[in-house]
Amino acid sequence: MGASNMLQIGLSGLLGAQRGIGTTSHNINNINTEGFSRQRVDFTARAPQYTGSTFLGTGVEPGQIRRIADDYAITEMRASASNFNQVNNFYEKALRMDSLLGDASSGLASGMQSFFGAVQALSAQADSIPSRQVLMAQSSSLVQRFQGIERQFTQQRASLNLELRESANTVTSLARNIASLNNQLAQYTNSGPGDLPGDLLDKRDKSIQELAELVGVQVVPQDLNQVNVYIGNGQPLVVGSKNFTLSTRTSDADPTAVGFVLQTDSASLDLGRTLTGGKIGGAIAYSRDVLEPGINRMGLVAIGLANEFNQQHALGVDLNDQLGGRYFTDVNDPVIAGLRVGGFATNTGTATMSVTILDTPANPIANLTDSDYELRYDGTNYNLTRLSDGNVQALPPTFPGTPVDIEGFRLTVTGGAMVSGDTMRIQPTKSFAGQMRLEITDPRQIAAASPIRSSNAATNTGTVLFRSVEVMSTSTPAFTTTPGTLTPPLQIRFVAPATAATLDYEVVDATTNAVLGTGTFNVGQDNDVLSGAVPALDVTMGYDLKFGGTPRIGDSVDITYNNGAVGDNRNLLQLVAVQSAEVLDGGYANLGEAYGTLVSKVGSKTAEAALNRSAGETLLRQAIDRRESISGVNLDEEAANLIKFQQAYQASAQVISIAGQLFDTLISSVR
């Protein structure tokens, strides 16, 4: 063995230590590089030299620089990131709505309370203009709350659309990165068996990780160290060194929503809103589970309020002795009714339709749901799908010729016709919370009084007790023939024959004195005097009268229009009752409860999301931990390595130096 051999060995050690120091420095300096995996140099002994009798060592071979990584840990981190970002995005969006709806100053519950409180307060002093102004102010503040919440919903919808569009752009650019890294890695692999650049693999993993934060991905390893990336239900996003483009476009079904489109070489795949996982999945789930049902439910509550309050308000008389006008916007305003139905962008037919809210005994407003519907025409049948649960019903063959009554609403074709394959989107309750306005402008227009006055004749000798009047409709001829008077005014006259328990009475047209009908009055009981004399006279007239007491023959009661009854609060008491009337959700919920359903739904969705979020966060942290524990840089370890390689370097240098001395000794001895 010669000194030159020693020099070679020393040199190999020197180079090996240098490479070790280099790799350690690389590790130390990338300590804060996201996605970086620590690297190690594998040292091997060089092939020995056979001297004929033995093998002589030839030094160290500074082998591959190995990237310390574990595919399983990386895959797990990806999946956890998708999951966490999905629930986190959902949670953050839901939390905003949660605090909005529950807040006393912006939520509807306290607004509704103040509004009906003002109605109640006015009932103590129905003629007070200041109290009427308070009610007007509370009414417009209630309308503003509806609009405020609706605006929050629609703003969330708009920003969600924007978020989806930007996410699609980011997904595409990440896909481009991955494809390009795939390409580089394939080239290195093709260029021969050798080391793979760990930093490139890290970069690709980091891009895939970022992609997974946006949307759920499936990663499938391919030859040449490439990976394919799929999103959704196996739609390809990256295939080898090729990537496809994800973009958004306005949904066919709903012009206010965007859906995803994946443009591949061969086709344009309409993904709509089917993507799951990541921020995109969270946004889609939020929109589907909270936002859209929320908008619909706010609309349902607004429709319930406007419909019930308007109906009762119309049954009263205001300070100007006129029948109550529209208090809130008419739920069946023709323009609004038309906005509730829209054709798909793909439709080829010309049909336009409208949806009017029904509140008939056969189809009460309680039947109205907060779901959207889709009406599809297949050339023979019109099939209506309720989107909340997918229930499909075929419309009767009379449609579209005759309007069809569905759950609490009537669908009318207002023009054109559907052709086979057309679909209409029907949104009965959407947007009304934003469309509703306060219609009355003058506090005198609040219809506090009942339109019916009953006056006992001063000459009565018996006792006629006026029990109640229930006004059912003010659109009957009795009220409409001459506004401000009852046509005809009625007189109830008590006539013979009489017994101790009963006497007869006549219902008389007070203008012509014509007897409309005769009935029997039960003394001491409550008697429906109109329908008791002429069947359904109460329906014809639009009001129902109840009398009790002990009338005597010759007694009479005049029924007239209630002019000048400024302190009459009877209609206000009925308006107060609108608050507690269980008219919505199948007749089991009053207005507050129907809104409460929304609040508690958003509340429990948010609470659920909070739980999911913290579980997801724990899983993500564990996955990050696992990867860090395998691939992360430990500075103490690197410092130790640094010392180790420094010492090795010094030792190898010493070897060279000794080899030099040996050479010198040899030279000097021959000199």
Added chain:
Amino acid sequence: MRISTNQFRLGGLNAMLDLQQLLSRAQQQVNTQKRVSTPSDDPVAFSLISNYNQEIANAERYNANISAAESRLGLVETSYAGVTNIFSSLSEVALIGSNGALDPDIRKTYANQAELRLGELLGLANIQFAGSEYLFSGSKTDTVPFARAANGSFTYNGDQIERRLEVASGVSMAIADTGFEVFQNLKNGNGDFFAAHAPANTGDAYVSPGNVSDRTSYNTNPTDSFQITFSAVPGGGFTYDVVNTTTATTVVSAAPYTSGSAIEFAGRQVEIFNTPAAGDSFTIAPSQPQDLFTTVQNLANALRLPRTTATETAAATESLARSITELDRATQHIEGKRAEIGSRMNAIDNDKEVNDSLIISSKTSLSKLEGIDLAEAISQFKQLETGLQVSQQAYAQVQNLSLFNYL
């Protein structure tokens, strides 16, 4: 397990972030003293909280209505007390005035006094709440309920709509009475019939207001009128016939007359005093509506009636006796109304108590649901604060540990 440097940092950092989150939540709870401030804090509790809040608000609204009702009912009560006073003093006036020996001038001053009282009565009937709301005009609260017409009669300009307020869930209470019911809808005479002498009588007999002696018999023809006619009996004394003038049938025929003894027919009973002239008659007609003001006016008129002849004195005595009956009935009527107001005020007091205890129990449940145990919350807050400080110290110390420090 191998730990990377970043893991050290992240572990410490995450611990601090988590603690900060808990700390901010605890701080919020201590600040608001509420456990539940958004629906997601506890969806079930939140919906219960909304219900309780609504119940409290409703009960408070009912209490506001109750105080509105109480203040009106109080004024109504005051008015009725005044009316009762007026009628008791008028009853005195009528009794003194009916003393035949009274000096005519003094009787006239009593008549004037009665008329003054009439003005007071009108004032009480036209009483206003808060200076703007007429309490006795039904729902026409802006209309003066009673006015004197040019012909001296009194008209009611209100209506017969009773104003009610909700004082508890589903319970409404009348907050005033209509003037029709209180001041107007009374009857003259004894309330069933009106007994009077015929204007053409020449004797000095007069009739008492009478009463119904047999209600069943009376009820068979309550709206019929009768006439009692006297005939002289040769040799002194009188007999009387009673004719139902509505059906033109004679009910009593030639009954002997004794001054002051009861004359009974068709369930009705009157007494006739003194000596009639032959042919004198008395009518018994069904009572007609008469308002309280006319009742008082009639008293004043009766006190002013001339008493120069025996016939005139008889007429004046009869009128005063009738006025006394009418005043009694008016007093009873008002006392009845007053008692009704009293029971209404009792009822709303009860309602108020129920509302108040509902408010208290709802608030108790509410604080159990949304409130926090402050001591516990503060100790938890302190604990978290200490935890965070410890985490921060540990983090700083761990970050100082590095082999590089020794190189």
